[in-house]
Amino acid sequence: MLGYGHELRQKRRECYTERDRLNTARWGNALEVITVGSKAEGLSRYLESDTDTVCINNFVKCIEAGCDINSIPEDTSVFRMDTTICNPGHCLLLLERGLPLVCLFAMCDNGHGKILLSSEAYVNCHKKMSHFLRGPIPNERAGPSLPVTIGCVKHDLVYAFRCHCPSILQRWASRSRHWPPFNVVEKVVSMGAFVTPVGFKGSESKNIEWRICFNTGETELMINLNDAQIKLYVLLKMIGKDVLKPRHKEITSYILKNIVLWLAEKNPQSMFHEKSLLFWLREALLELRIALSNKQLPYYMIPERNLMATELTDTQKRRWIATLTDMLGEGPAIIRRLPLIRQAIISYPDPFLWYNTRRIELEIILLEFIKSAPCLNGNYFANMFNHYFRHGLMWRLLVICYDVFLKMFVEDSTYTCIEFDCFHILTRMLM
Structure with missing residues (x-):
């Protein structure tokens, strides 16, 4: 009744998928529009959070080192991904073939005779294009996205490219695991990856770096969690929003999602059921406390990438660790801290x-x-x-x-x- 049941989650997913189909059809073959994040997973009420939308340019493809460029149609521009000097999960994009018009003003020289694509310049180009085309006016850039407000709905628009990185996906697929099942693993691999215009925060070359993402694959993984795992994630998001209250997104719902995915992979599915929900909530909070203490949380798709590599101060860390320790000592009464749950109990x-x-x-x-x-x-x-x-x-x-x-x-x-x-x-x- 709080809005996270199976039927309503399914209804949300169906409606956003159909909306994406209609918006993609408007652009012909040029652009593909995909809703990702909590809206695509069916885990967010209509105005509960921003709508995350990835806009994919279909005239550009990115490939990792070793991939055959001849397998890509001649009319498609190609960038080669260079990960040698970047932090894990990030890359540079070096022009291999073609000259895409949409990227023209974001090109720059890497100092060694190669042309690369600047992530910051690419986002700025789209921001200027929005003004020129008289579309929704973007707000200040937030990470890889340009936030816009349409009516009463806030959208985070991310302009991305598809990328072909079979070695990364195969490393993920070949891990020993309890979950997800083989057919889901195959489907996630077939969905491929994207590169989004944002670099590693601490990198000197962050303005020209791109992040490797698996948005559609992660949506598929979330859809295939069982009911107890979904409720665990919902409770963790409530704790993050209403108890920990990070001011600058030091603890995001994405971090909490990765904790749930790691727990699902490492433990038998039969252990996740209605009666074990509060046990797993305790386990997830323990994992979060360890991650905060060590400033280390591996990204589920690329474990070498650290999701906790943020500007987390010692004061913040101590405060959150103390809060989590208090919560862990409360046992099942922990859910009384959550306003939505507390109001439901009272009324x-x-x-x-x-x-x-x-x-x-x-x-x-x-x-x-x-x-x-x-x-x-x-x-x-x-x-x-x-x-x-x-x-x-x-x-x-x-x-x-x-x-x-x-x-x-x-x-x-x-x-x-x-x-x-x-x-x-x-x-x-x-x-």
Whole structure:
């Protein structure tokens, strides 16, 4: 009822997949649009977090050293990945063939007669292009992404290239493991990888480095976790957001996701079930405490890359280790620290069931909208209201918001009847 059940997760995945198909179709063969992260996994409510979108240029391919360039169509520009001087999981892109127009102003000389592609310049080119094409205006760059706001939805747009790196994927696939099963491993390998425009934070050449990512493969892995593992990840995200509260993303949901993936790989699936959930929550928090103490957490796909290689101060480290130690000593009562869980316990059963039934129905109405009307096209609100009127959903949306408002008015004397704000209630319910 909190919005993380199997059916609702599946509904979210289906709607975002269809939205991606429609947005990709708008660009023909030039660009592929893929939703990744918590939205693609079905683990985020409509406005709970940003929508992470990868935009892939199909006229450019990247290949690692040793790969045959002749297997790539002649009309595709090719960059060779150079990992020799970069931190694990990062690379330089050296031009091997062609001259892609979209990359023209991001090219530079490496000082040895080779042309390479600057990650920082490439992002800046897309930022300027957004102004020229009068599209959504990006905010300040955040890592590899250009954040934009469309309507009430925040998008993190990442402009990336597909990369062919069979040796990295085969090293991952050949590991001894309990999970995932062989068919899932094969599917993840077939999905390949991407390079995204961001370098290693401490590197002198970070402005020209690119990060190797496996966004679609990681989505596939998350979809194939069992129900207890999914709930473990959801609880860890709540702890990160509501208890640890990092100010500068020193502890991200991505770090917590990697902890869950390592636990799933190293332990039999039969050990993850409803009755063992709090045991695994304790194990995951122990792993996080060790990672903070050592400033070391291997990336699940490329273990040589350290996800904890951030600017973590000793004060922050001591504070979080102390908090985690206190939580581990609380046992099952640990979940009372989480506002969403605590509110559910206090209001259960009638008010809780009444409200969440309406909140889930409201989210499904909005998911149907994004499935049938691409959000990145034209005026967001005009598209939304035209869609709702055409399908007769506007009245139901207003009824749900008004029902919630009346409940607030009856139970809280500070509200008055003239304060009904449908948009405010709608956004609060979906966050």
